[in-house]
Amino acid sequence: LPLKSFIPDELGATMIVNPFTAWALVAGIARKEGYRTIVQNAxxxxxxxxxYRLAAKLGMEVINIVRRPEQVEELRREGARHILLSDDDRFDRELAALCKKLNARIAFDAVAGEATESLCTAMPPGSRVIVYGGLSGAKCAIQPGLLIFGGQCIEGFWLSRWLAEQGAVHTLRLASRLQKLAPDVLKTNIRDKVPLDEASRAIQMYTDNMTAGKILIIP
Incomplete structure (x- = not known):
């Protein structure tokens, strides 16, 4: 994809997967189909x-689920209002209460495993969970009653398929639009840069703490 003159190479290296996925899920699906509140884990x-930032810019509410207490504070500093800690004993109850209060009927699931059922259980009947990742390494778990009687819907999202459906011309136009959002709304924290011969170390560093920021491998 062609980069605009104000996009440095380091930022350009992060401009495809995450920014396009965020736009597809938030604007291309949730907003387009009339949802006003999103639930997301990870x-x-x-x-x-x-x-979160894109949804906020578009006037939507987001219920943010994180794993560690320090992540709650990090998101609060960014301005997030609704943040829940998944390891808290009150998590399921608080998530259900927030989903009811904000009429949250769509969730983006990057974790899978038991998290999928947790999202389905918390949202009102007839809600929708879009699975786009499997960070837990486990199969999506779900009680069949939530699907049969609750009318909950689980579906997958794959960016490559979504881009193919948009077509080349639309994708190029969207790339131009997303680059304008890159410095703030779609910004990426670059934690470190390492030479190519240290790629294995970079991968291990990133795996050990994925939320600390991206690591660029420089040829």
Whole structure:
């Protein structure tokens, strides 16, 4: 994709997967189909923060789910209002209460495993969970009654398929639009840069703490 003159190479290297995914989920699906509130897990990651910032810019509410207490404070400093800690004993109850209060009927699931059922249980009947990641490494777990009697819907999202459906011309136009949002709404925290011969170390560093920021491998 062609980069605008104000986009440095480091930022350009992060301009495809996460920014396009955030736009597709928030604007291309949730806003387009009339949802006003989004629930998302893995909210402290780079993509989760993009989703929150983009939704806020578009006037939507976001219920953000994180795993660690320090991530709650990080998101609060960014201006997020609704943040829940998944390991808290009150989590399920608080999530259900917020979903009811804000009429949250769509969730973006980057975790899978038991998190999928947790989202389905918390939202009102007839709600929708879009699974776009599997950070837990486990299969999506769900009680069949939530689907049969609750009318909950689970579906997958794959960016490559979504882009193919948009077509090349629309994708190029969207790339230009997203680059204008890159410095703030769709910004990426670059934690470090390492030479190519240290790629294995970079991968291990990123795996050990994914929410600390991206690591660029420089040829």
């Amino acid at each position: 909210a402290a990651g780079a993509l989760g923060r993009m989703i």
